[in-house]
Amino acid sequence: xxxxxxxxxxxxxxxxxxxxRRQIVRGEYVAGSRLNExxxxxxxxxxxxxxxxxxxxLSRDGLVxxxxxxxxxVKILDREELIELFTVRIALEVEAAGLVARSATKPQxxxxxxxxxxxxxxxxxxxxxxxxxxxxxxxxxVKASGNxxxxxxxxxxxxxxxxxxxxxxxxxxxxxxAIDEHDELIRCLSERDIxxxxxxxxxxxxxxLSNTLSLMFP
Numbered sequence: 001x002x003x004x005x006x007x008x009x010x011x012x013x014x015x016x017x018x019x020x021r022r023q024i025v026r027g028e029y030v031a032g033s034r035l036n037e038x039x040x041x042x043x044x045x046x047x048x049x050x051x052x053x054x055x056x057x058l059s060r061d062g063l064v065x066x067x068x069x070x071x072x073x074v075k076i077l078d079r080e081e082l083i084e085l086f087t088v089r090i091a092l093e094v095e096a097a098g099l100v101a102r103s104a105t106k107p108q109x110x111x112x113x114x115x116x117x118x119x120x121x122x123x124x125x126x127x128x129x130x131x132x133x134x135x136x137x138x139x140x141x142v143k144a145s146g147n148x149x150x151x152x153x154x155x156x157x158x159x160x161x162x163x164x165x166x167x168x169x170x171x172x173x174x175x176x177x178a179i180d181e182h183d184e185l186i187r188c189l190s191e192r193d194i195x196x197x198x199x200x201x202x203x204x205x206x207x208x209l210s211n212t213l214s215l216m217f218p
Contacts (some may be wrong), residue, residue, distance in 0.1 A: 010047065012046050017054035019044070024063050024074055025153035035072040062160040077163055079217050082194050085161055086209040090202060093138060096145040097185065097201035101194045108144040109190055115140055123175045127204045137182060141189075141201075164212055174211050181207065 011108035020040070023029050055072045058064040066072045077085070100108070115137045142154050154159045181204035 003043070012044075012050035012196055013053035013057070016040065016044050016046065016050050017057050018206050020054055020063075021060060021063065024058070025159075029074045031074050031076045033074050034072065037071070061156070063163065068168055075107050075160075075163060077216075079213065082161075082164065082212065082216065085157055086205065086212075089154065089161065090205045090209075092150055092157070093142065093205060094153060094198050094201045096142045096147070096150060096154070097189070097197040098194045099145040099147060099150075100141055101197035102114070102213070104144045104189065108140075109186075112140050112144065112189065113186055116179075116186055119182070120179055123179065141185075164216060177207065204211070 014194050020029075020035070029035065035055060037048045037051045037055070041048045044051070053067060055064055059066050059072070063075055064072050065075045088171040100112075119137060141150055145151070181200065185197060185204060187193075
């Protein structure tokens with residue numbers, strides 16, 4: 001059996017890609033900021049080749065825009081793109097809510113409820129009243145739907161929406177409102193109210209879209 005050869009440049013590119021992805025979605029690189037190949041290569045102690053490959057991959061994922069003769073920049077979502085992404089997200093998550101209300105197990109529902117309790121606690125204790133990025137009740141709901149294609153499609157949509165997510169919960173009033181909306185959604189899921197769960201999810205996400213639009217495009 002022959003030895004498996006590892007392409008070191010590919011491995012380095014993956015490492016750079018994952019770290020840059022984390023930094024972008026956390027807001028460490030703000031929308032529109034330039035991603036300088038030389039500076040990034042120096043920071044990672046790699047050549048520019050893996051950095052260039054990493055930026056190409058992030059461009060394919062919709063997080064980075066590469067402009068000829070100018071370089072790479074963190075993507076800025078315009079109003080129309082944001083609405084398009086939310087439209088797809090709403091369609092998919094409404095369907096996920098209906099699937100969960102219909103067929104999720106009791107442990108899955110309990111896990112979603114536990115996440116809501118963590119969210120309430122985190123919002124109460126956070127200095128900026130924003131949802132910590134580690135808390136994602138929506139992710140649990142989508143996972144509990146059991147539909148792998150839906151999960152994959154939403155994963156891509158939400159990856160791009162992470163470019164604006166850090167700003168969408170900035171107002172304390174919106175955070176409290178979102179918690180109330182989650183409570184109603186969880187009630188419908190627990191009662192196996194398929195129609196109610198779909199309505200609650202749609203209402204919640206439409207409110208989230210409205211809030212995000214008002215923050216980004218006042």
